[in-house]
Amino acid sequence: MPLLRLIPALMLAGCAAAPAGPPFTLHPGDRVGLLVEAGDMPVHTHYESDGRSAGRIARAYPYDWQLDNAVAATVQRELTQAGFSVVDLESQGLRHDDLAGLIGPAGRQWQPSAGPLYEGLRAQGVRAVVLVKDARTLAVQDCSGGPCDRVAEGPGVYSSSTNGVTSWRAVSGFQWNVFLLDPPGDLATAPPLRDTLRAPSVPLYGAVRPGQGAAPTEAELMAVRDKVLEYVEATAEDVVLALGGRRTVTQAAAPVPGGGETSSGR
Numbered sequence: 001m002p003l004l005r006l007i008p009a010l011m012l013a014g015c016a017a018a019p020a021g022p023p024f025t026l027h028p029g030d031r032v033g034l035l036v037e038a039g040d041m042p043v044h045t046h047y048e049s050d051g052r053s054a055g056r057i058a059r060a061y062p063y064d065w066q067l068d069n070a071v072a073a074t075v076q077r078e079l080t081q082a083g084f085s086v087v088d089l090e091s092q093g094l095r096h097d098d099l100a101g102l103i104g105p106a107g108r109q110w111q112p113s114a115g116p117l118y119e120g121l122r123a124q125g126v127r128a129v130v131l132v133k134d135a136r137t138l139a140v141q142d143c144s145g146g147p148c149d150r151v152a153e154g155p156g157v158y159s160s161s162t163n164g165v166t167s168w169r170a171v172s173g174f175q176w177n178v179f180l181l182d183p184p185g186d187l188a189t190a191p192p193l194r195d196t197l198r199a200p201s202v203p204l205y206g207a208v209r210p211g212q213g214a215a216p217t218e219a220e221l222m223a224v225r226d227k228v229l230e231y232v233e234a235t236a237e238d239v240v241l242a243l244g245g246r247r248t249v250t251q252a253a254a255p256v257p258g259g260g261e262t263s264s265g266r
Contacts, residue, residue, distance in 0.1 A: 018189040019105050024180055026244045028083030030127045035089040036072040037096045038174060039134040040064050042156030042221050045171070049162045058153035063218045065225050067155060071132055071174070071232050078236035079130070082245030087126055096133045103179045103186050110184040121181060128180050128243055132232075135175040139201045155228050157216065158201060170224045172200040172231035178239055187242045196238045200231055 026032075042065055045058045076086050089099065101113050102121075112118040121129065139158035140150050152158040155173040159166060176197055178187040187193050204224065 018194070019108050019110050019185070021187050021190045021242075022110065022180065022183040022185040024183055024185070024244070026084070026127055030084055031087050031125045032079055032084045032243070033087045033089045033121060033126045033129040034072065034076055034079065035094060035096060035099060035129070036068060036075065036132045037134065038067040038071040038132060039154060040067050042224065043152070043154035043173070044157045044159070044216065045139065045152040045154075047150055047158070047160045056151075060154075061156075061216070061218075061221065063221055065155075065221075067134070067225075067228075070229055074229060074232050075130060075132060075236045075239070078233065078240050079245075082240040082243070084240075084243070084245065087124065089129070096131060099129060099131055099179075100133075100177070102129060102177075103181075103184045105186075105189075110180075110186065112181070112184045118181065126181060128178065130239060131175075131177040131179070133175045134173060137171060137173040137175075137201075138199045139169055139171050139173075140199060152201070157204075157221070157224055168204040169201040170204055170227035170231070172228045172235070174200070174232070176235065176239070178242060187239075193238055193242045196235060200235065202227055202231065 041060045042063060043058055043060050045056065047056045049055075079086050098117065102118060103110055103112055105111070134154045136154070137152050138150070139152040140160070150158065150160065152171040152173050154171075156171060158169045158171045160169075176188045176193075178193065179185070180187065188197060204227070
């Protein structure tokens with residue numbers, strides 16, 4: 001499966017500084033907690049500018065992508081193939097909101113949250129926790145006709161129309177956290193994993209161009225779903241590498257950032 005991810009270094013300027021990832025060692029068989037809340041319906045975010053004014057609208061389509069199961073299965077497969085023992089945190093009654101503040105920055109260091117949850121996970125032998133949540137995400141940085149940071153409202157399609165020229169991108173709109181418990185840290189907010197997660201979108205090529213004059217059909221958006229999940233797989237592989245694991249399959253090169261988008265006049 002081709003690697004579909006962008007790592008545009010110029011987009012990193014202005015990012016909030018986070019503490020560096022702490023030194024650590026994980027081994028095959030170590031326990032890694034996993035919780036995914038990915039939603040199920042695709043979101044189409046459209047940005048339009050005529051050079052004088054700009055606007056953005058977002059619409060969720062009632063198509064059941066079953067993203068929650070698909071994303072969870074993809075991340076679990078990558079962690080398991082790397083030799084980690086995956087702990088299903090949802091089955092323990094936990095939600096994303098329970099875990100989102102598990103580890104946080106404190107000056108130039110990371111600090112675990114106070115309370116029983118952190119110590120309870122450590123008591124289970126959990127060494128790391130991977131969280132995935134559908135979220136507003138930077139789709140692309142484009143300074144023509146408006147603000148440079150173009151944000152998608154969730155996983156699905158981002159389209160942009162500037163002076164009558166429209167382009168489409170598939171957006172893997174998820175927030176990732178990769179918490180280390182001992183020593184504490186969040187690998188997703190520090191290089192190199194942060195770079196991968198900066199703008200998780202890819203151009204849509206050829207006939208995969210939903211929304212040309214009408215609402216995209218479910219079949220058109222299923223093609224977008226495939227690209228979203230390819231990006232999830234590539235990100236999960238980078239999570240494995242960040243945790244000290246190894247990829248099981250060598251991926252192809254990523255597309256050139258910002259290049260080769262499908263465009264058409266409206």
